[in-house]
Amino acid sequence: MSERIYEEAWEYTMKVLHDLYKSQNKEDEFKLWFNMNYVEDTIDTITVSVASSFLQQTMQKKGNFDIVLKKLKEITGQEDIRLNCIVVKEELSESKKSESLNDEKPSKKSVEPETSSSNSNAAENKKANFKKHQLLQEEYTFDTFIPGDNSNFAYNASIAVAKNPGKQYNPILLYGGSGLGKTHLMQAIGNYIYNSGGEKLKICYVSAETFTNEFTVSIKEGKTNAFKNKYRNLDVLLLDDIHFLQNKEQTQEELFYTFNALHEKKAQMVFTCDRPIKEIKNMAARLVSRLANGLCIDLQPPSYETRVAILQKKIDLMDKTLSQDIVEYIAKNIETNVRDLEAALNKVFGYADLVEKKPDLEITKHLLKDVMDSGSNESISIDVIQKVIADNYQISVADLKGKKRDKKFVIPRQIAIYVARELTEMAYTDIGNEFGGKDHSTIMSAYNKIAEQIKIDSSLESKIQLYIREIKEYKK
Numbered sequence: 001m002s003e004r005i006y007e008e009a010w011e012y013t014m015k016v017l018h019d020l021y022k023s024q025n026k027e028d029e030f031k032l033w034f035n036m037n038y039v040e041d042t043i044d045t046i047t048v049s050v051a052s053s054f055l056q057q058t059m060q061k062k063g064n065f066d067i068v069l070k071k072l073k074e075i076t077g078q079e080d081i082r083l084n085c086i087v088v089k090e091e092l093s094e095s096k097k098s099e100s101l102n103d104e105k106p107s108k109k110s111v112e113p114e115t116s117s118s119n120s121n122a123a124e125n126k127k128a129n130f131k132k133h134q135l136l137q138e139e140y141t142f143d144t145f146i147p148g149d150n151s152n153f154a155y156n157a158s159i160a161v162a163k164n165p166g167k168q169y170n171p172i173l174l175y176g177g178s179g180l181g182k183t184h185l186m187q188a189i190g191n192y193i194y195n196s197g198g199e200k201l202k203i204c205y206v207s208a209e210t211f212t213n214e215f216t217v218s219i220k221e222g223k224t225n226a227f228k229n230k231y232r233n234l235d236v237l238l239l240d241d242i243h244f245l246q247n248k249e250q251t252q253e254e255l256f257y258t259f260n261a262l263h264e265k266k267a268q269m270v271f272t273c274d275r276p277i278k279e280i281k282n283m284a285a286r287l288v289s290r291l292a293n294g295l296c297i298d299l300q301p302p303s304y305e306t307r308v309a310i311l312q313k314k315i316d317l318m319d320k321t322l323s324q325d326i327v328e329y330i331a332k333n334i335e336t337n338v339r340d341l342e343a344a345l346n347k348v349f350g351y352a353d354l355v356e357k358k359p360d361l362e363i364t365k366h367l368l369k370d371v372m373d374s375g376s377n378e379s380i381s382i383d384v385i386q387k388v389i390a391d392n393y394q395i396s397v398a399d400l401k402g403k404k405r406d407k408k409f410v411i412p413r414q415i416a417i418y419v420a421r422e423l424t425e426m427a428y429t430d431i432g433n434e435f436g437g438k439d440h441s442t443i444m445s446a447y448n449k450i451a452e453q454i455k456i457d458s459s460l461e462s463k464i465q466l467y468i469r470e471i472k473e474y475k476k
Helices: 007-023 027-033 053-062 064-076 114-129 152-163 182-195 208-220 224-232 249-264 285-292 304-317 324-333 338-355 361-367 369-374 382-392 397-401 407-423 428-434 440-456 458-474
Strands: 037-041 045-050 082-087 172-175 203-207 236-240 268-273 295-298
Touching: 007 027, 007 037, 007 064, 027 053, 027 304, 045 053, 053 064, 053 082, 053 324, 064 082, 152 172, 152 182, 152 295, 172 182, 182 203, 182 236, 182 268, 203 208, 208 224, 208 236, 208 249, 224 249, 236 249, 249 268, 249 285, 304 324, 304 338, 324 338, 324 361, 338 361, 361 369, 382 397, 382 407, 382 428, 382 458, 397 407, 407 428, 407 440, 407 458, 428 440, 440 458
Parallel strands: 045 082, 172 268, 172 295, 203 236, 236 268
Antiparallel strands: 037 045
16 A cells, blocks of 8 residues: 655655746756656655656656655655656556666555556547547647647647637637647647537638638539528637638638627637738738737747657657657757658658668668758758848848838848848858848848847747748748
């Protein structure tokens, strides 16, 4: 029979460490590498659990268990306390289960086998009870989404929306570059509502392109009333990639009236976009106003720690294993989005399945060479950088290169210089030549000004990241 002598001390210890890491702006790191749960204790041993062998090995390598143990000893005053870790997701041998972190002989008392099996059974039951909506992908749930500093706000807001549809945060707009999890969160909202007593609710997930095509066909076939009845009587509308509607005036007008009808009946609306809604050109002002008055949240590329966690989660869901050095290599070299991380994993595991050989780090580097090379900035033209920035600020490239000192031209010029320095190997002098023959010090000053500004202005940083993604897509 296990005791719970140290449970309160454990909880207090983790709170102290969490507060410490939070004060150092390392909360994301804490959530990932201190992700362990209290299980039981004896008179001299505290047993905790982690979700995978990878986490166990990495935490041990980083010395995180030692950090926790040291703080525990300080708080309890008990120098003879030991920390014992088990992996709850794997079928481990009894010897591995009781493996002590301080290399001492483990306590005679160990966690009962039911700990692992009960968790496994719970997961299986949850999966068995999951109800599939015909328009939603069942893998897109909150359980399969890995939040990080880049997406915590969007993740928590999406959960709040799912729990109280039509009552809190309506509408909600998620925006950001491709592959950052917008569609995942949107469909997770739908799946949660549907599986929480919403089977009789009218839930519709549709891309803006499909919405447009349906509307066009309804006009041609004289069935606009049927189209209106379909969308204006929904309980939940999930509309993906709304930026597709730019320049489509009739469709925008129809969406505007659909929005009003749904808002009046307090139906939940969720939208996604590749940029802030106010930056979409040729979008009806009244529609932009409706969307902008809701909760608008951006998703940024994931941090290194989050990328590692995402990879491990994907590996666990695929019921496969991959060495830590390979996981870290992928996470370090693919910084853009989750979709690229998944593609890298699929390539590595595809190789393993075809040749029936477990990949090592050298094989992985060879397999992903094209992926890594595609992210190189060497081929990005400064002409493309100038065109994309000029277009976004609705000025000419000539004005961008010119000497006009109006704020309208100075800010985009400085941003273009900053982006050029970040995305190319060009020296300050060479960049100056591309901007109307400006001298080295002028270019350096412009770069430093933006570099300092983004440290205090997150919205500017978000804009620049969007421009960078647009530039990289442009060259493709």
